[in-house]
Amino acid sequence: MAFGNDLKNLRKEKGFTLRQLAMQANINPGYLSRLENGKQNIPKPETLEKLAKGLRISKEEMFKLAGLEISSDDKLDKYKPEWADENDVLQLDKFLETNGEMTFKGVELNKEQRERVTEVLTQVFWNELKKQRKSGKESK
Template sequence: MENEFGNLLKQLREQKGLTINQLADAAGISNSQISRMENGVRGVPKATTIRKLAEALNTSYGDLMIAAGYLEGADDLNESVAEQSPEWATSKDKRDFKKMLEEDGELMFDGIPLDQEDKQRIKDVLTGLFWEAKQMNKRKKNNNGTPDGK
């Protein structure tokens, strides 16, 4: 499991018949970055990079997130989102927020309408931040034995 993400990335790339350079061009990231990921030299990429790779490989973003260690599976995602949400957020609030980012209606930020690419970037950033915070919490628990370090 040491380099699960890199191994999966290489396997998917080869299944698609792509060279590292071709995948790099399609994903808009450097070929050296892909090489380092595949060989386990580079750490786990950010959610935005994983999104680019998933789109370039025409594969599941969720599967790549699982391989990267951000997720353990769909059930884990739902449980984690539920336990990390603010106390005041109801299931309707969570559903509405997700729907707001996914629907085609106009969404604005600071008076500027957001297109689908902007909405996807917001989702990617929020996903990345969420899972980075989740990983930090796991490290705190492992280092201190308790969630709050007491």
């Protein structure tokens, strides 16, 4: 029930009606109502991601609201340099989150396009951090 109440409060805080959020998240308004009123269990990760998108928050925030943790993204781990530490990974996560809404000419990118852009941004992040460290100009 706590998740439903938290979801309802967040929706209201964001200024959405139930129907508006359902439309933004591409889910059934009746399902959303049952979810908010504690008559549905915590949704599947895919539905949580839809809700996050509809509420314009990160999926990490939504998963945390639902009491779930996200495991590290294996696709991004393959780009992680050996010299990178936990703080570097947190900086990368923050960097990617600030570049979260991905559109081109007002059209939202599809999942495959977002993943590719995320891979490129990740590589750029590691390259720039490495340059900063070599030049001694890193700011933490």
